[in-house]
Amino acid sequence: MFYLSSDLFFPPVSQADHDGILAIGGDLSAERLQLAYKSGVFPWFEEGDPIIWWSPDPRMVLFLDELIVSKSMRNILNRKSFTVTFNKNFKDVISNCQNVKRDGQNGTWITNEMIDAYCKLHELGIAKSVEVWQDEELVGGLYGIDLGHVFCGESMFSKVSNASKVAFISLVNELKRENYKLLDCQVYNPHLESLGCREIDREEFIKILKTE
Structure with a gap:
């Protein structure tokens, strides 16, 4: 250690x-x-x-072309019941990631110290957010670190069904348009796997990370 x-x-x-x-x-x-x-x-x-x-x-990642969007999720996106923005309310997104309760979790790892630190990174243009709105209310979103060719996802939240998925899919589509190599999702969970994420060797992840 x-x-x-x-x-x-x-x-x-x-x-x-x-x-x-x-x-x-x-x-x-x-x-x-x-x-x-x-x-x-x-x-x-x-x-x-x-x-x-x-x-x-291993490291949980998404190769952008491997994104899985279910038929039901495509229908939700096509209905355009959500509005998506980028980097409009970073502080509100990270605060909601801290406060919104998740099934099976008693608390959060996002401390006030971390919020201050990542807000400073946002001011530097390094930490970025995706916001999902419904009837002008912030109902979902995510944030992470933008390395220019790899986006390191940190946390996401949802106040209504599917809002965080909308944020995730919108981010991936944006990263694809900008020719990013990878979305880093850090550690395995079944929800991420359902969206197409998979584990790779850390050595392979570092190799991609070092290749800009």
């Missing part, structure tokens, strides 16, 4: 333990967060705990 100092440094991701934990400590400065994502590392920790930096193996 590597303990970070004030130096801007991460050890090689190959040194992460079996669970994917690479390092502990450091800070959430814009400089460190940028270095982390460019290195295939992300922070994930509970309120009151030290900052924990992860680089799991």
Whole structure:
């Protein structure tokens, strides 16, 4: 286990333990967060705990051409009952990701410190959001880190059925138009798998990450 100092440094991701934990400590400065994502590392920790930096193996990703949109979801998109915007309400999106309850979860890993840190990244044009609206109300969305050729998804929320899926699909379509290589989804969950995401070796992920 590597303990970070004030130096801007991460050890090689190959040194992460079996669970994917690479390092502990450091800070959430814009400089460190940028270095982390460019290195295939992300922070994930509970309120009151030290900052924990992860680089799991395998890595859950979406190759953009592998997106799965079900027939029912296509019908929802065609009805245009939702309006989608990009980078209009980043703070509201990340705050909803923190506060909206999820089945099977007692709390959230998005601390107030993380909100402040990612809002600073948003001001720098690095952290970006997708907003989903219904009747002028924000009902879904997601946010993540934009590396220019890979988008690192962080979290999404939904207040009505399918709103987060609309955000996800809209993001993927935008990334395809801009010729991105990959959407990073970090760790496996069955919902992401249903959308076409799959696990790849960390080594393959890092190789794509380093190829701009």
